[in-house]
Amino acid sequence: MTEASLKDGAVEDVAVAIVGGGPAGLAAATRLAEQGIRDLVLLEREEEAGGIPRHCGHYPFGLREMQRLLRGPDYARRLAARARAAGVDIRTRTSVVRLGPGPHPTLDLTTPEGATRLRAERVLLATGVRETSRAARLIGGGRMRGVVSTGALQSMIYLKGLVPFRRPVVLGTELVSFSSLMTCRHAGARPVAMVEPGTRITARSFARALPALMGIPVHLETTVEAIHGTDRVEGVTLAGPDGARREIDCDGVIVSGAFTPEASLARLGGFAIDAGGGGPVIDQYGRMSDPAYYAAGNLLRPVETAGWSWREGLTVADALAADLRGGPPPPPTIRLSVTGDALRFVTPSRLSLDGPAPAFDAVQLRAARAARGLLTARAGSRILWTGRLDTLPERRILAPIAPLLAAGPGAEITFALEEGRETS
Amino acid sequence: MIERDRPPQAPVDIAVIGAGVVGCAVARRFTLDGARVCVLEKAVDILDGASKGNSGILHTGFDAPVGSLEQRCIADGYAEYMEIRDRLGLPLLETGALVVAWTEAEEARLPALLDQARANGVADARLLDKAAIKAREPHLADGARAAILVPREYVIDPWAAPTAYMMQALTNGAHLMRGAGVTAGAFDGDLWRIETDAGPVLARAVINCAGLFGDRIDAMLLGDSHFTIRPRKGQFVVFDKAATALVSGIVLPTPSATTKGVVVCRTAYGNVLVGPTAEEQESRTDAATDRETLRMLIDKAATIVPALADQPVTAAYAGLRPASEEKDYRVRVEADRRYITLGGIRSTGLSAALGLARHAADLHATFAASTVPLSEPHWPRAPRLAEHAPRDWAEADNGGILCHCELVTRREVAAALTGPLAARGLGGLKRRTRVTMGRCQGFYCSAALADVTAGRLDPPMALPDRADD
Ligand SMILES: Cc1cc2nc3c(=O)[nH]c(=O)nc-3n(C[C@H](O)[C@H](O)[C@H](O)COP(=O)(O)OP(=O)(O)OC[C@H]3O[C@@H](n4cnc5c(N)ncnc54)[C@H](O)[C@@H]3O)c2cc1C
Numbered sequence: 001m002t003e004a005s006l007k008d009g010a011v012e013d014v015a016v017a018i019v020g021g022g023p024a025g026l027a028a029a030t031r032l033a034e035q036g037i038r039d040l041v042l043l044e045r046e047e048e049a050g051g052i053p054r055h056c057g058h059y060p061f062g063l064r065e066m067q068r069l070l071r072g073p074d075y076a077r078r079l080a081a082r083a084r085a086a087g088v089d090i091r092t093r094t095s096v097v098r099l100g101p102g103p104h105p106t107l108d109l110t111t112p113e114g115a116t117r118l119r120a121e122r123v124l125l126a127t128g129v130r131e132t133s134r135a136a137r138l139i140g141g142g143r144m145r146g147v148v149s150t151g152a153l154q155s156m157i158y159l160k161g162l163v164p165f166r167r168p169v170v171l172g173t174e175l176v177s178f179s180s181l182m183t184c185r186h187a188g189a190r191p192v193a194m195v196e197p198g199t200r201i202t203a204r205s206f207a208r209a210l211p212a213l214m215g216i217p218v219h220l221e222t223t224v225e226a227i228h229g230t231d232r233v234e235g236v237t238l239a240g241p242d243g244a245r246r247e248i249d250c251d252g253v254i255v256s257g258a259f260t261p262e263a264s265l266a267r268l269g270g271f272a273i274d275a276g277g278g279g280p281v282i283d284q285y286g287r288m289s290d291p292a293y294y295a296a297g298n299l300l301r302p303v304e305t306a307g308w309s310w311r312e313g314l315t316v317a318d319a320l321a322a323d324l325r326g327g328p329p330p331p332p333t334i335r336l337s338v339t340g341d342a343l344r345f346v347t348p349s350r351l352s353l354d355g356p357a358p359a360f361d362a363v364q365l366r367a368a369r370a371a372r373g374l375l376t377a378r379a380g381s382r383i384l385w386t387g388r389l390d391t392l393p394e395r396r397i398l399a400p401i402a403p404l405l406a407a408g409p410g411a412e413i414t415f416a417l418e419e420g421r422e423t424s
Numbered sequence: 425m426i427e428r429d430r431p432p433q434a435p436v437d438i439a440v441i442g443a444g445v446v447g448c449a450v451a452r453r454f455t456l457d458g459a460r461v462c463v464l465e466k467a468v469d470i471l472d473g474a475s476k477g478n479s480g481i482l483h484t485g486f487d488a489p490v491g492s493l494e495q496r497c498i499a500d501g502y503a504e505y506m507e508i509r510d511r512l513g514l515p516l517l518e519t520g521a522l523v524v525a526w527t528e529a530e531e532a533r534l535p536a537l538l539d540q541a542r543a544n545g546v547a548d549a550r551l552l553d554k555a556a557i558k559a560r561e562p563h564l565a566d567g568a569r570a571a572i573l574v575p576r577e578y579v580i581d582p583w584a585a586p587t588a589y590m591m592q593a594l595t596n597g598a599h600l601m602r603g604a605g606v607t608a609g610a611f612d613g614d615l616w617r618i619e620t621d622a623g624p625v626l627a628r629a630v631i632n633c634a635g636l637f638g639d640r641i642d643a644m645l646l647g648d649s650h651f652t653i654r655p656r657k658g659q660f661v662v663f664d665k666a667a668t669a670l671v672s673g674i675v676l677p678t679p680s681a682t683t684k685g686v687v688v689c690r691t692a693y694g695n696v697l698v699g700p701t702a703e704e705q706e707s708r709t710d711a712a713t714d715r716e717t718l719r720m721l722i723d724k725a726a727t728i729v730p731a732l733a734d735q736p737v738t739a740a741y742a743g744l745r746p747a748s749e750e751k752d753y754r755v756r757v758e759a760d761r762r763y764i765t766l767g768g769i770r771s772t773g774l775s776a777a778l779g780l781a782r783h784a785a786d787l788h789a790t791f792a793a794s795t796v797p798l799s800e801p802h803w804p805r806a807p808r809l810a811e812h813a814p815r816d817w818a819e820a821d822n823g824g825i826l827c828h829c830e831l832v833t834r835r836e837v838a839a840a841l842t843g844p845l846a847a848r849g850l851g852g853l854k855r856r857t858r859v860t861m862g863r864c865q866g867f868y869c870s871a872a873l874a875d876v877t878a879g880r881l882d883p884p885m886a887l888p889d890r891a892d893d
């Protein structure tokens with residue numbers, strides 16, 4: 001694109017625009033470029049592509065993608081380098097601010113040079129997840145310095161060498177909460193407590209040893225009621241299992257985990273959003289409610305690993321490429337949903353019949369709490385699939401798509417967890 | 425360490441105590457009228473008291489007590505805002521407001537409210553039937569029985585407006601001292617000597633605009649106070665920007681004798697808010713939110729606009745109203761001691777500030793010689809924060825985006841950190857740029873922001889020592 005065309009307000013035309021240069025976006029861009037789709041741009045708002053791993057200064061990244069054990073930043077750099085080597089036009093410092101409707105969507109962008117526009121045949125959204133803010137969790141108290149998410153903490157420490165506090169309380173026990181302990185340790189900060197509203201530590205076992213090793217007490221069935229301090233955090237009020245309140249001295253709070261898809265562009269664009277997971281509604285091709293749009297990676301749901309997101313980038317890219325070459329798959333006719341308070345969401349939540357090879361051969365679900373029992377997929381009274389489940393909120397749950405297709409066009413498939421039941 | 429400005433060398437005509445929206449408007453008025461003005465503000469930044477958290481509504485005063493000083497100041501303030509807003513670059517979201525009756529009893533009160541609006545000069549207020557309500561607010565809950573439409577109740581930018589007033593005062597010669605809490609003062613029959621944390625200031629007259637501490641300042645400087653501040657907290661929940669598809673304007677409940685009630689409305693920054701509560705409390709500084717109340721507000725919002733229940737929450741905040749024992753403003757004039765109090769500016773100060781400033785100038789003229797108004801004052805432009813108007817990110821050489829959710833550019837942040845009104849706290853920087861106010865609340869931009877603000881903000885975003893790697 002020339003300078004002149006920008007000033008004229010001309011719209012640049014491309015075949016594919018990928019929004020977001022994390023593992024999913026980079027994988028998709030590399031795959032499309034390797035398949036000969038040259039007319040492709042990857043739009044990334046940060047200074048560098050790479051996404052969240054850029055500020056995860058710990059292992060293990062890269063096993064699935066490169067069969068190597070890497071720290072996040074090295075992994076991010078390698079993924080970006082691969083994409084560039086494949087010929088991908090990566091445009092950093094380019095924010096997408098609005099998504100127009102299909103069939104030939106126009107995207108509004110902003111760069112340091114000002115506003116521009118881009119028109120694409122297909123758009124792939126890969127904008128990832130973030131942690132839910134303190135405000136969205138309705139944690140009360142004043143508005144003082146020293147309350148940060150793990151993501152903000154990692155970026156401060158690993159990207160800028162800045163430390164916001166010395167003695168924080170960590171809210172949450174997801175994997176990312178334990179990474180925040182590592183991040184603190186790297187910067188010489190000493191967390192004073194971990195607080196978990198649930199009855200069990202959410203993360204898998206290997207991380208669980210960390211607090212004990214670091215001498216950090218873990219308070220289960222406890223919430224942060226309020227954060228105190230005038231200008232800076234001075235303490236928190238915890239509400240324990242019996243409702244008893246107590247105060248802890250600290251100089252910061254890490255509000256960790258409780259991931260939520262960064263789906264604001266899709267939401268503002270008026271695309272269908274899954275109320276349970278918070279990501280865009282997609283079918284098994286990764287196609288959104290507007291068929292000019294695809295989505296991949298952690299934008300789809302909270303939350304998966306980098307490797308998983310990367311692989312979704314590949315498979316959705318394949319589906320998108322097939323669409324460009326051979327026309328779109330048939331529109332989805334089957335709808336999926338979850339019922340009961342044990343399940344949070346299912347994605348994809350639309351299925352189309354008689355199409356080409358899909359990007360996903362299984363749907364993903366998540367539990368809202370610790371739960372065990374028999375997971376069943378029904379269309380009306382017809383049982384399509386069952387599986388045993390013993391899970392915690394953050395854990396991946398998969399159910400194969402093939403048996404669900406038997407429900408036929410127009411079906412409404414519901415996933416339910418029959419707690420306590422072990423067999424069908 | 426708190427940064428303190430130096431006192432002016434020579435005595436000034438007017439010392440304004442407090443840089444809330446009222447103090448900012450008063451400083452502007454007297455400066456434009458040709459007086460030498462010094463503003464004394466306790467906090468590191470302006471707008472740190474009641475003025476930091478309000479609903480952002482430019483009221484017509486339709487429901488103010490007929491014949492009250494409040495009503496007059498709102499009407500005058502409204503008129504002047506409309507007159508100057510283009511030149512200062514201040515936004516106006518021409519929403520109109522619906523005062524909705526949800527019950528039979530409320531419906532029965534509407535005619536009296538309409539009469540009150542007309543008596544207050546708001547002649548275009550009118551009754552709407554159910555169909556007309558639905559046409560204006562299609563997402564409103566069923567069950568609205570009737571409503572009064574107040575077409576000229578608008579949404580404005582609650583921070584850009586007072587910031588622009590203060591900027592105009594400063595660019596026309598006023599002196600601002602931040603970090604200058606007033607601690608004592610005496611009048612020697614000719615001059616006031618005001619002691620502050622940043623040194624003494626000599627002034628021919630004093631205007632007390634200390635908001636939540638107005639009564640204390642009177643007691644300190646005059647020896648007594650005619651009123652007592654009874655802080656009244658108002659909590660808010662802010663929904664993310666997609667919620668603006670659900671709310672087109674301002675939705676008010678039918679007011680009762682005691683409260684204006686909870687409003688659902690758009691904000692200048694492109695969000696939808698619900699609030700405020702009205703909670704009496706002792707503390708004049710503690711604007712804490714609490715979970716139960718925030719939940720209650722979300723539930724309340726969903727009873728008014730059901731689809732709001734599914735909208736993500738962007739932020740929560742609270743403001744403290746400088747209420748007193750009485751509803752009306754508490755204005756006091758001590759002509760002999762050349763002293764004016766603009767106190768108890770409870771819940772309409774954003775709208776009334778420019779009118780109050782004129783009122784203060786009129787009162788001052790009763791005991792002081794008049795000055796010559798500036799013939800060609802400067803008109804600085806306010807920071808362009810409104811979502812519906814063009815913003816910096818659309819322009820060339822903006823430096824790139826720093827805060828992604830609110831699309832704040834590096835150039836905007838740099839500008840807010842320089843000049844006579846440079847932000848000195850993260851709160852001040854937010855109020856001048858919108859940084860970290862969005863849905864991620866600093867997840868994406870805290871590191872970049874901590875980096876560019878290093879050494880500039882009190883308290884700093886990061887500790888002075890760096891990570892040991
Ligand atoms: C704090 C945190 C810690 C994590 N730690 C780990 C870990 O240790 N191991 C692990 O496996 N996973 C971790 N994850 C999960 C992480 O989401 C995945 O590792 C992976 O980054 C997902 O890849 P993605 O491409 O879907 O999204 P992301 O990596 O989030 O990439 C999204 C990209 O989109 C860009 N973008 C967003 N909006 C726009 C826009 N409007 N315009 C232009 N660009 C845009 C972003 O700048 C970003 O670069 C963590 C997540 C978080 C939030």
Ligand SMILES: Cc1cc2nc3c(=O)[nH]c(=O)nc-3n(C[C@H](O)[C@H](O)[C@H](O)COP(=O)(O)OP(=O)(O)OC[C@H]3O[C@@H](n4cnc5c(N)ncnc54)[C@H](O)[C@@H]3O)c2cc1C
Pocket residue numbers: 441442443444445446447464465466467470471472473474475476477478479480481482483604605606607633634635636637641656657658659700742743744745746769770771772773774775776
């Ligand atoms: C919840 C809520 C919602 C509202 N909604 C609206 C609305 O929609 N529309 C509207 O028009 N109005 C609204 N208001 C009202 C409006 O915000 C107030 O009327 C206004 O902010 C009062 O401003 P002020 O300048 O009098 O006080 P303040 O903003 O409190 O300013 C006083 C200043 O004096 C300083 N100070 C105090 N003590 C000293 C000292 N010793 N020395 C030096 N400085 C000192 C303080 O630091 C402060 O900066 C609302 C208010 C609240 C709380």
